[in-house]
Amino acid sequence: MRTRSESSRRISQKTAFAILLTTTIAVTAVSLFIIIHIIVRGAGIVDWDFLTQAPTQAGKEGGIFPALVGTFYLMLGTLLIALPVGVLAGIYLSEYAPKNRLTKVINLAIVNLAGVPSIVYGLFGLGVFVLMLNFGMSLLAASLTLACQALAMTITTSREALIAVPNEYRAGSLAVGATRWQTIRHVILPQARPGIVTGAILAMSRAAGETAPILVVGAAFLMRGLPQSPFDRFMALPYHLYTVAVHIPGMPEDTKWGVALVLLAVVLSFNILATVVRLRARKQRG
Amino acid sequence: MKLDSALTDSRPPQYRGTKLSTRNLNLFYGQCQALREITLDIPERAITAIIGPSGCGKSSFLRIFNRMNDLIPGARVEGSVELDGIDIYHRSIDVVELRKKVGMVFQKPNPFPMSVFENVAFGPRRHGRVSRGELQDIVEKSLRQAALWEEVKDKLNQSAFDLSGGQQQRLCIARVLAVEPEVILMDEPCSALDPVATLKIEDLMRRLAEQYTIIIVTHNMQQAARASDVSAFLLMQGDICGVLVEHGPTPELFTRPRDKRTEDYITGRFG
Numbered sequence: 186m187r188t189r190s191e192s193s194r195r196i197s198q199k200t201a202f203a204i205l206l207t208t209t210i211a212v213t214a215v216s217l218f219i220i221i222h223i224i225v226r227g228a229g230i231v232d233w234d235f236l237t238q239a240p241t242q243a244g245k246e247g248g249i250f251p252a253l254v255g256t257f258y259l260m261l262g263t264l265l266i267a268l269p270v271g272v273l274a275g276i277y278l279s280e281y282a283p284k285n286r287l288t289k290v291i292n293l294a295i296v297n298l299a300g301v302p303s304i305v306y307g308l309f310g311l312g313v314f315v316l317m318l319n320f321g322m323s324l325l326a327a328s329l330t331l332a333c334q335a336l337a338m339t340i341t342t343s344r345e346a347l348i349a350v351p352n353e354y355r356a357g358s359l360a361v362g363a364t365r366w367q368t369i370r371h372v373i374l375p376q377a378r379p380g381i382v383t384g385a386i387l388a389m390s391r392a393a394g395e396t397a398p399i400l401v402v403g404a405a406f407l408m409r410g411l412p413q414s415p416f417d418r419f420m421a422l423p424y425h426l427y428t429v430a431v432h433i434p435g436m437p438e439d440t441k442w443g444v445a446l447v448l449l450a451v452v453l454s455f456n457i458l459a460t461v462v463r464l465r466a467r468k469q470r471g
Numbered sequence: 472m473k474l475d476s477a478l479t480d481s482r483p484p485q486y487r488g489t490k491l492s493t494r495n496l497n498l499f500y501g502q503c504q505a506l507r508e509i510t511l512d513i514p515e516r517a518i519t520a521i522i523g524p525s526g527c528g529k530s531s532f533l534r535i536f537n538r539m540n541d542l543i544p545g546a547r548v549e550g551s552v553e554l555d556g557i558d559i560y561h562r563s564i565d566v567v568e569l570r571k572k573v574g575m576v577f578q579k580p581n582p583f584p585m586s587v588f589e590n591v592a593f594g595p596r597r598h599g600r601v602s603r604g605e606l607q608d609i610v611e612k613s614l615r616q617a618a619l620w621e622e623v624k625d626k627l628n629q630s631a632f633d634l635s636g637g638q639q640q641r642l643c644i645a646r647v648l649a650v651e652p653e654v655i656l657m658d659e660p661c662s663a664l665d666p667v668a669t670l671k672i673e674d675l676m677r678r679l680a681e682q683y684t685i686i687i688v689t690h691n692m693q694q695a696a697r698a699s700d701v702s703a704f705l706l707m708q709g710d711i712c713g714v715l716v717e718h719g720p721t722p723e724l725f726t727r728p729r730d731k732r733t734e735d736y737i738t739g740r741f742g
Binding site for chain 2: 283284351353354355356357358359360361362363364367371372375376
């Protein structure tokens with residue numbers, strides 16, 4: 186009797202383990218397959234010229250330089266807007282906001298912002314930045330739109346990084362007569378910095394990959410040159426990929442995969458950077 | 472260090488001037504009362520020990536004096552608390568200025584994740600412009616006062632986390648001394664330390680008491696008996712809020728307690 190229940194327990198333990206392992210392998214295999222497939226198909230065309238030259242023949246020839254630079258501009262624009270606002274809001278929510286129902290509602294609303302479909306941000310940007318504020322279809326309008334979407338992440342990660350700083354540091358600082366702001370500025374923020382930076386990098390990499398919102402607020406189908414001011418239209422990698430993949434007849438297969446490879450490389454390298462920042466901070470803390 | 476009258480003051484501590492006093496002090500956390508009707512004088516340039524079982528409100532009482540309870544939502548104070556005869560809960564009191572005068576050392580050493588030097592320089596830097604030279608003087612003086620200078624003078628730029636627990640606690644004391652307080656509150660400063668480090672801190676307290684008013688919370692009876700001049704015994708009444716049962720010169724309180732509950736506590740019958 187006893188041995189039977191023992192052995193049945195062992196069997197269910199082994200089954201559970203096998204299922205978990207298989208699932209993990211399956212998920213990893215799918216991601217690896219996608220990545221390897223893109224590298225194999227796209228690596229042939231990606232060279233220095235492909236990265237540094239403007240597209241010709243509606244993208245069939247030439248390179249992706251304006252789209253690559255446009256994507257970096259967008260990431261930078263998003264960062265410049267979403268990081269300061271995110272950190273300031275995070276500081277307020279973590280250090281100053283009273284712990285009442287209103288604050289809870291605000292926190293919940295911010296978390297939910299992350300769940301809003303990106304095309305909705307696009308339409309919001311079109312209505313507010315492009316039309317109402319009259320920025321036109323432009324790099325500025327697109328950066329603002331992507332920044333709104335990124336705020337959910339930068340606020341939440343900043344807030345959580347600040348909350349994670351142990352209270353004993355706050356007490357220690359206040360107890361030598363530092364003001365609350367001095368405590369935040371000189372003790373709390375430096376410790377929360379890795380978490381904040383990680384969140385900002387991830388927000389940027391997400392902005393780099395967004396297609397739907399920029400579609401309606403200013404991404405251009407094709408441009409020979411780079412945007413000359415924040416009010417110019419721009420090209421971006423994800424939209425360019427969409428264009429070359431479905432809109433231009435006779436597009437060489439290699440070019441599509443090449444664009445996909447570059448976009449993937451940009452996004453993945455930023456994700457890896459975020460991981461490195463986090464690991465280094467963890468190591469320093471000991 | 473200037474020779475102070477206190478250094479030659481041979482009067483027993485209870486006859487020295489009063490530095491801090493509470494009158495009919497009540498502390499509430501929301502609906503809960505944590506302290507009830509506490510009236511106590513804290514003599515200057517002496518060590519006052521607050522003793523009592525866990526949960527009797529010792530730490531809450533200590534935090535009254537630098538208004539650390541202000542940080543807790545719903546905390547409310549009734550009665551008066553005076554520092555040199557000035558009500559520290561008056562509306563005109565600047566809490567930041569108060570905390571400069573009334574420093575605090577915590578239960579667990581809590582140095583900042585910075586260098587040894589920056590830890591001590593932290594307070595002075597926050598309180599205004601100081602030149603690099605002045606800062607170096609302040610840091611050295613504070614570390615010497617905290618009996619830590621000889622051990623760390625060659626590693627001022629190393630992380631404070633590289634120090635031992637006892638050294639970290641003395642660093643925290645130096646951090647408080649650097650802003651030249653008048654009162655030092657210590658909330659079970661040795662509870663995370665080994666016996667050797669504990670004795671070092673006690674020696675240090677004795678020396679600091681020549682210049683500073685010290686209040687220490689401890690649940691270690693021997694420590695209170697060894698290190699303090701005056702003791703106050705708190706106990707919870709009805710299992711909720713702390714009341715002051717008895718206070719007086721430490722030797723008296725420990726040898727001839729007036730209250731039966733004090734006697735039971737110090738002889739280890741409960742707590």
